Amino acid sequence: MLAILTNMLSMCIPFSVALLLASIGEMFNQRAGVFNLGCEGVMAMGAFIGMLIPFAAGGGGAVSEWYNVLGFAAAAVLGALLGLFFGVVTITFRAPQGIAGIGLQMFGVGTAGTLFRHFVGGTQSIPGIPDIEIPLLSRIPFLGDVFFSHNAVAYLAYLFIPVAWYILFKTPWGLKVRAVGTNPRAADSMGINVSRTRYEALMLGGALAGLAGAYLSIAQAKMFSDTLISGRGFIAVALVYFGHWHPLQIMGGALLFTFAQTFQTQIQSMGISFPYELAVMLPYVLVIVVLSFTSRNQTTAPTSLGKPFNREMRT
């Protein structure tokens, strides 16, 4: 039993990275007042381009680590560009964000699938990135497996949480982001460029979603498929609500959901007869349950979330 638990917990950190990155990215979007439901599509694009680069370089065989790095970089750039595109639609043209996000999701998933079929074809795997066993620490029983024997990107992603917290609460840019998401009119009257700040937040959020997708294809699945993302982008959006727009609480949420997801991988090894489909359902059910308990009384919510800003529109 302990072995199974260790196994499940040791999967939590590496398997939570995609959710975590995408969710922190979405947090920046929402803190700036833009609800980006297209996260799923951006992740799909990131996953595709991230996988394509090491695949094209090595034809599926071993490649230099630098191609993986390049894959991540390309995913981040592509994600930022999609964030920029979403900004044009929702900030400049002020289109309703929810439905535009659905459009972006379809576009991203569809485009990733189309390009994948053309450039890669069927199921092709890539070598991915190795786990790093941190000397000494990884030898500690239980804790070593759970915390100290993962890939480098996972460590970096977790290091990014305090950085995200610092950006949001301790830098001028973070102050601007929080102001334009709560009272854009006030921010505007203080000489802050509301649109520009929202664009920047969308690009950062997009880049993080792109990285999240690339993590899935490069580090986690070591391949791409149409169903690779399977709702993680939407769960990431839900996690932002669950985490009350705060990086640390979002991290907690990401770990909780990943724990629920690892359940499905353990079913067979546990040797109990439990329908596989029900195990796969679990995280999705959990999202709905959690949203039901947290959606009311969101006093920390950015109050202008989802509302386009128009300086000349008089209220």
Add this chain to the structure above:
Amino acid sequence: MTRSFKIAFKIAIILIAALAAVLIASIILWMIGADVGATFYTICIVPLTNSLHLTEVLIRAIPLCIIALGITVAYRSGIINIGAEGQMAMGILAFTGVALAFPSVPRPLLLPLALIAAVIGGGIWGFIPGILKAKLNVSELLSTVMLNYIAAQFYSLCLRTIYLDPAEQGLGAAGTPQSMRLTDNVWIGRISGRLHYGLIIALVLAFLIFFLMWKTTIGFRMRAAGAEARAARYGGINVAFYVALAMVISGAFSGLAGGIEIAGVHRRAIEGVTNNYGFSGVVVALFGGLHPFGIVPASFFFGLLIYGATLAPSRVGVPANIVQVMQGVIIIVIVTAQMVLSNTYFQDRLWRRISHRMKKEA
């Protein structure tokens, strides 16, 4: 501002929007080295060239139309239902369940019964996000997506277990997860070829929705709740009730679309029947201007795209996923163009600039 300028403005924006959509799709096509012109020809024109193709287009337009009608009811009531995919799956399960349970009940009874079951199945799946939104303020965008994944898993679970065709059971893991062929007591008759009478049902439903939303007090209240929930509440309208009701109707339509799809086309429950119709339905509803009389032609157009895209891989070597790209682009372009059209500030500025220049020239 003159009337002719307003019309010209409208036309220009719509043209630019259409052009933008085509352009973005062309860029993706160009990236995969496809012949752009031939691809558009294959997707948009080839299906119109013979009656066999046309039948296939119409078959796809039927569920699209019914689902989009349901989505319109929800959208007009202030709730965006992107869970039609899951609601359709639940409708199919309910329909199939009734058909499998009572194979010997005569057709005049069994077919309506099974369709009602489909309506209830979808309705329940729509009620969940509706009530969560109304009572607990849960974002319907997220809850419906989650319910899609849950329904998809539940659907495969049923097909692998209780619904599994006895003929496949012996094959073990190698068997196809599908139900046995349903009794012909739940079949919907065919007009010609594969085209079935669901077409008539869809058209009748379109008229029904128009009547409900624009001619009755229920529709009036649902639209008020959707247009400005606060004012509706202040006006004594029970917004929570009408939002939940709208989602039930929306889900019921998706479920019905699933039932009709099984009864008219597949005649058994198999994987992949929902065929992304739930998401395409959102595009159809928006493209049809969230009005039944626009949705009817819109569903034909998207039936065309979806069927055309299935021809693309073999004819021009373009993956069928391209239709999803197009749908995504179309959604974005529609909502953007709508905002430009309703932006009186922009229109005003443009008018002044143009009239200023005309005066200068004169």
Add this chain to the structure above:
Amino acid sequence: MEGKITELRMEHITKRFPGVLASDDISISVGEGEVLALVGENGAGKTTLMNILMGLYQPDEGRILINGSEVRFRGPEDAFNAGLGMVHQQYMLVQNMTVTENIALGYKKAWQPFRLSLSDVRRRVVEISERYSLSVNPDAYIWQLSVGEQQRVELVKTLCLGARFLILDEPTSALTPQETDELIALLKNMTSELSIIFISHKLQEVKALSNKVSILRHGKVVFSGNTDEHSSQDIAAMMTGHSIELPKNVDKTEPGNVVLSIKDLCVMSDRKTLALNHLSLDIREGEIVGLAGVSGNGQRELSEAINGLRHVESGSISFFGKEIANFTPRQVIDEGMGYIPEERNTEGIVPSFSIRENFVLKDVAERQFSDKAIVKKKALDEYAETLVKDFDVRCPGINTAAGSLSGGNIQKVILAREIERKPRFLIAVYPTRGLDLGAVEFIHQQLLAIRREGIGVLLISEELDEIMDLSDRIAVIYKGSIQKVLEHDEATRARLGVLMAGVSE
């Protein structure tokens, strides 16, 4: 650009909005140490002009000169750098941030590339608030502050950013008379260091503070001159273009039966604090009771609780002898309650619905307008045509979207709907906020007319003049309870002001 602003001029400013000429060839000028009062009715274009001065709007024509040289403000930051600062009528503060964080938003000296030096900002806030004796707590969250305190924050904010020229947009609209006097004294003191443009439509303040006055009407300057050369009456006449004598409640009637009786009402605010604290109030038929008070003292919660829109924690609301606490909105409407809500655009009407549909928002299911759930289009049309005529709603037609109308006409649509359904009681919340005098006059006449019909009215307003003109009795609300109820003849501005500030007599 340091140094004093010796002269600021705006020349030939023109700004158009769709369908409105908000500024029409306006020119104004302010010299060193001067206070210019910009007066005019609501919608005359005062705020638009000042937003242009602050770089928030770009003028279509015209130019701005400071000390004789032309300046071009692309945004508020340019205006700050030139030494201008503005306190907007709706305070420009981010509610869930502290005072220091709010000021840091504009205080670019504390912005380092990867660090925000909040301690520098805090020091600056303390320094400024001491220098001008404007006490603010730099660590308080904005939502914790009262309206008066928020205004002090706004003043400190503009001064922290180095303003040498202050623009104040209706600074006294949310203050008690005493707070207003204090503010005017403070501003007078400041004129030794700064010049001020002061937007107002309250003429006693204009007379007390300004030395020059410019009067705006329909986007045009109709008069500029020295304040002390003209009487309040003259200025008022030029402001409206014609003399409007607002109707007054003069005919005394015998008090009737109590129809709305509120006892020990407790209601929570959105932030889960006690918004109404054991509030009790009786209103009789045929009387107008004015509820005076600084906004935010429970007025919104009271009107919502009565109308079934907010949960009542304890206490009772008796309406014609029937207990209606925690009824649904529909039930309250069916009891015959009329309601003109605070936010006319989002609570009073459905903006995208036509005028016709808005008229029957509450009554579409009545037999008059529908039969077995099917709407009778013809009955609706006839009803709407009549109401548009009777209430003089200026609109292209009954199919026009109600949201596209002007504020006064929207209010007429709401008033028509509420009065025409023959209510047994009417609650009017800020019914004339932001309207021009013509519309105010019409609404006051209607309120007095239904009073004469024997209907009780609860009038919630922040305009003391409105309350004193119309009310038979005046109740003062403070922190969710009624301070005192005064008869019309007992009420003076000073006395009401003291009560509104929470001082018990």
